[in-house]
Amino acid sequence: MNETQSLQKVSAQKGSSQVRAKAPVLKTIALAGNPNCGKTALFNAITGGRAKVGNYPGVTVERKEGRVRTPSGVELRIVDLPGTYSLDAKTPDEIITRDVLFGVDERVEKSPDLLIAVADATQLERNLGLVLELRKLGRPIVLALNMMDIAEQRGLDLDLEVLSQELGVPIVPTVAPKQQGVSALLLAVEKKLDDEALAIPVAIFQSTPDEIRNRFSEVDRILNLATRKKSSPTVWTDRLDRIVLHPVWGSLILFCVFGLMFQTIFNWAEIPKEWIESQVQGLGQLVDQLMAPGPLKSLLTDGVISGVGSVIVFLPQISLLFLFILFLEDCGYMPRAAFLMDKWMGKVGLHGRAFIPLLSSFACAVPGIMATRTIENRRDRLTTILVAPLMTCSARLPVYSMLIAAFIPNREVIGPFRLQGLVMFGLYLAGIFAALGVAMLLRSTVFKGPKPMLLMELPTYKWPDAKSIALGLFERARLFVARAGTVILSISILLWFLSSYPRPPQGAVEPAISYSYAGKIGQGLEPLVKPIGFNWKIAVALIPSFAAREVMVGSLATVYAVGDQKEGATELLGDRLARDWSLATALSLLVWYILACQCLSTLAVTRRETNSWRWPAVMLIYMTTLAYLGSFVTYQLAMYLGWG
């Protein structure tokens, strides 16, 4: 064969589909570290926030995976593992992390080729213990020392070379929220990827108390060698905590912070709320002028505009609520607030780890219930799941705001505190005390057991990041508007139909709505709800609001708009209710809303997290019973006091 023929043969082989270059094997990099060390922030910084989210099979633990290309073009698969304090795992989260790191079941998760151990530079005494355990796994490790900016602000001066030598791993300082150190980290990962991994048997990781003691002695020894200058947290954070966590002053500050929060929700939201109300009314009037009378016009004005418009007006209040929550969370105050409540939580037998799920439930019970995965004891976990929906979620806010604005006078009480804001605060407190009361009952009966040890980790104080707050706020507002434009719109349309058909017969004397499907259903339910002060219109509106709480406002608006005999009426819902209801009825409905389980999503996530239909059924039954009893007592008492 001559040279030309050889070249032709080679080029034919290259062009042939039989000759394929081997695809490069994708390396798996796992991020492991203590909870709250900034692992997820670092994961987002590395992957650019583009993650595939799923679940580990058989459990409800979340799994996040992303891809990244290193500076020299190597593609890596990054897996964000659940946070763990030790490889001696106890909770479902920690067990998953341990199993993945050991490569227990390669079908579930391929064991990582390299570990990025993430440690909080401001809490090295607690974080390095896990790093020492990870070292024993025999896999290549790179240590990302996160939150270096906060550590340096506090005066910490570390000799990273000495630390790296003592630990035997390369160290890269990072500041994940600012994406600092990410390129250096990827370079270090690339260099380390060539190191071979050793297989370590699982049996090595059953830590005895002596082993734990020795590990932390080793951490102390290493830190003594590597620290040139210790950080001075007493500069302002500890001094602040001496006041904020004080049993008396701290409680007073807590009261003032939340009192002011609810006060501003009413005061600051007034102007934008009135503007939105005027736009909604204007839109209703425009449709009324442009369209001829008929069912379509009624659908648009009484169904769509009344229903959706009555919910949209609460956007300023929802936004303000989340602005405060995000601000207080971001600056580190929320866990301090929960710490002050811990005394009461411990007295009712609630686990220390329950504070994060219960805190999350102030926004929405669904992530709160999912966060109970960090509670290892099943009884403690179930208790927390069952009481989480009693914490006042943001969906209750439109109902509370509407009723308070319609029935509670806005008079001054003391200083900047006005009655409406205080009543709102009182409703939130009532939810908390209801949760604590039910938890105490559960822990002394069905879930009897030893009182759990309370252990809390307080994050450091920091100035809130304006950009992340703005992004969080925008996301919340977008979700609220999206919900109004989908679920609430849909239910308003359905309710319009049920309230408008069938048409009243010839010569009917009653209002048309009495002859409709909604009227018949409401009248059928009225004997059931009369003892608690509800009329049939409230009964009808309650049915769809079992799916989602804030639907109540839109449902009431639709039912009252259709029921109103005046053509083209665009009266505000609050004014209609103030005319039609007594104070006793309003108070009864408020109590109902504190206690009732009116969220299909909460029931669905409870079923998923408990892997059983029993517990969502228990939740629905006990909360409905509690709500009925609470409303009954409230209504009867209010009637006795002459508020009927």
Add this chain to the structure above:
Amino acid sequence: MTQEWIALSIVALNLFWLLRRFYRGHLAEPLSQWFLKHGRIKWAMQVRQHRSVQSGCDQCKN
């Protein structure tokens, strides 16, 4: 009459959307599990494809 037909068509489409959303968000997952338990693998896989990706709550990112 035209207004009524348009209004009722909107209501019908809306009802279909609502039922579909309820099925995808809350029924598809338990139904596919039930089919799996009773040995109907193909039906379980088909129903599983219909389920909604979200956890079911619009108020939160989760």
